[in-house]
Amino acid sequence: MTAEINTRLLVEILTARRDDFLAQWTRTIGDDLQGRLSLAELGHELGELYEAVLKAISIGGLDGRGEHFGEARSLLIELSRNRARQGFTPTETARSVFALKEVLEPSLAGEAASAQAYLQFARLLDDLGLLTTEAYVRTREEIISSQAEQLLELSTPVVKLWDGVVGVPLVGTLDSARTQVVMEKLLQTLVDTDSTHAIIDITGVPTVDTQVAQHLLKTVVAARMMGARCIISGIRPQIAQTIVALGIEFGDIPTNSSLADALRQALKEIALETEDDVKGLL
Amino acid sequence: MTERVPVLKIGETLLVSIQTDLEDQMVMDLQEDLSNRIVDTGAKGVVIDISALEIVDSFxxxxxxxxxxxxxxxxxxxxxxxxxxxxxxxLVELGLSLNGVRTALNLERGLKLLRRLGAERA
Known part of the structure; x- marks a missing residue:
C-alpha cells in the first residue's frame, strides 16, 4: 500500500511543479557541461525524458526495469549515444540523470512520508543512471571497433608501380591479422595485374622483431609460390642493426634500403626476362 | 577404376592440367604416368597447371x-x-614453401619461362 501512496505522491508533485523542476534540472546540467551543449537543446532533451519517466511512473510504478519504462529507456539510450559520440565523459553522461535527485531533494526530503518516496525515486534514478553508463560504454566500443576496421583497410594499399611491378607500402606494426589482409590483397593484385614482381616497402614499420620478420617471410614465400618475386625495401639503418642482432635470416630474398633501388632492380630483371624471351623465340 | 589426370604433349613440353580435386590414388598414378611420359617423349619441360584447384593439402x-x-x-x-x-x-600456414619448385603466375608465363630456360641451356 505504501508503495502506491508514494507513487501517487511523486506523480502529484512531479506534475504540479514540472516547469520548476525541469528548469532547475536543465540549469544544473547546463552548469556541469559548461556551455558545450546549448540550453535549448538540453531543455528539449530533458523535457522529453521527464515526460516519459512521469508517464511510466503513473502507469506502472517505480520499477525501472519494467516494461512501462520502455520509452524512457530508449530515450536515455539515445541520449547517452549522442553524448558518447560528442565526446562527453561517462560521468557527465550519468550526471544527466543523477542531477534530478539533487533537484528533487529540497522539496521531498523534508517530511518523513515524502522522504520515503524520494528514496524510492532515487533508486529508480540509480537504475536509469546505470543504463546510461552501459549504453555509453557500448557506443564507445562500437566506435572503437569500427575505427579498428577502418584502420585495417586504410593502412594496407597495394599499388601498381609499373607494368609487372606492384608495391606494398606498409605503415604501422605487422601483426598476424594485418599480415593476413596484406597477403590476401597482394596475392590477389598479383593475379589481377599479371605482375611478376612485388616490392614490400617497410619504411613505415617502426620496429622489426622476429615476429614481424616471420610475417614478412610468410608473405614473400606465398608470393613466390604463385610465381612472383618479392623485394623488401625501405630498411632503415636501425632496423638493419636489429635484424642482424636478432639473427633474423632473410635467406635469398633481396633487400634494399630504398624503394627506388628496389624498383630499379625489378625493372632490370623484367628487361632481362624480355630479352631472354626474344632469344627463346629465335 | 579411378580417374587419371591427362598428360598432354606440346612439342618438347608436357602439360598436366589438374581439373578436379585430387585423391591420393590419382596423385600416385600421375607421378607414374608423368615419369613414363617424360622418358617416352624425351620432353625438356613439364608444366603443371593447378589453377582449378581450390584445396591443396600437404600431400x-x-x-x-x-x-x-x-x-x-x-x-x-x-x-x-x-x-x-x-x-x-x-600452404604457407602449413609450413610448406615448395623450395626447389619453379612457379609462374599463369600458363602463358610458365611456357615463356620454359622457353627462356631452354634458351639458356642451348
Missing amino acids: VGRMLATNASISRVLGAETIVVGMRPAVAMT
Whole structure:
C-alpha cells in the first residue's frame, strides 16, 4: 500500500511543479557541461525524458526495469549515444540523470512520508543512471571497433608501380591479422595485374622483431609460390642493426634500403626476362 | 577404376592440367604416368597447371615437389603455374614453401619461362 501512496505522491508533485523542476534540472546540467551543449537543446532533451519517466511512473510504478519504462529507456539510450559520440565523459553522461535527485531533494526530503518516496525515486534514478553508463560504454566500443576496421583497410594499399611491378607500402606494426589482409590483397593484385614482381616497402614499420620478420617471410614465400618475386625495401639503418642482432635470416630474398633501388632492380630483371624471351623465340 | 589426370604433349613440353580435386590414388598414378611420359617423349619441360584447384593439402604439395625432383633427374624442368592466392596462403600456414619448385603466375608465363630456360641451356 505504501508503495502506491508514494507513487501517487511523486506523480502529484512531479506534475504540479514540472516547469520548476525541469528548469532547475536543465540549469544544473547546463552548469556541469559548461556551455558545450546549448540550453535549448538540453531543455528539449530533458523535457522529453521527464515526460516519459512521469508517464511510466503513473502507469506502472517505480520499477525501472519494467516494461512501462520502455520509452524512457530508449530515450536515455539515445541520449547517452549522442553524448558518447560528442565526446562527453561517462560521468557527465550519468550526471544527466543523477542531477534530478539533487533537484528533487529540497522539496521531498523534508517530511518523513515524502522522504520515503524520494528514496524510492532515487533508486529508480540509480537504475536509469546505470543504463546510461552501459549504453555509453557500448557506443564507445562500437566506435572503437569500427575505427579498428577502418584502420585495417586504410593502412594496407597495394599499388601498381609499373607494368609487372606492384608495391606494398606498409605503415604501422605487422601483426598476424594485418599480415593476413596484406597477403590476401597482394596475392590477389598479383593475379589481377599479371605482375611478376612485388616490392614490400617497410619504411613505415617502426620496429622489426622476429615476429614481424616471420610475417614478412610468410608473405614473400606465398608470393613466390604463385610465381612472383618479392623485394623488401625501405630498411632503415636501425632496423638493419636489429635484424642482424636478432639473427633474423632473410635467406635469398633481396633487400634494399630504398624503394627506388628496389624498383630499379625489378625493372632490370623484367628487361632481362624480355630479352631472354626474344632469344627463346629465335 | 579411378580417374587419371591427362598428360598432354606440346612439342618438347608436357602439360598436366589438374581439373578436379585430387585423391591420393590419382596423385600416385600421375607421378607414374608423368615419369613414363617424360622418358617416352624425351620432353625438356613439364608444366603443371593447378589453377582449378581450390584445396591443396600437404600431400599434394609434397607431390608437386617430388614430381619436380623426378623430372629434373630425367632432364626436364617442372613449372607449377596458376596457384590461387588462397592456396598459397594455406600452404604457407602449413609450413610448406615448395623450395626447389619453379612457379609462374599463369600458363602463358610458365611456357615463356620454359622457353627462356631452354634458351639458356642451348
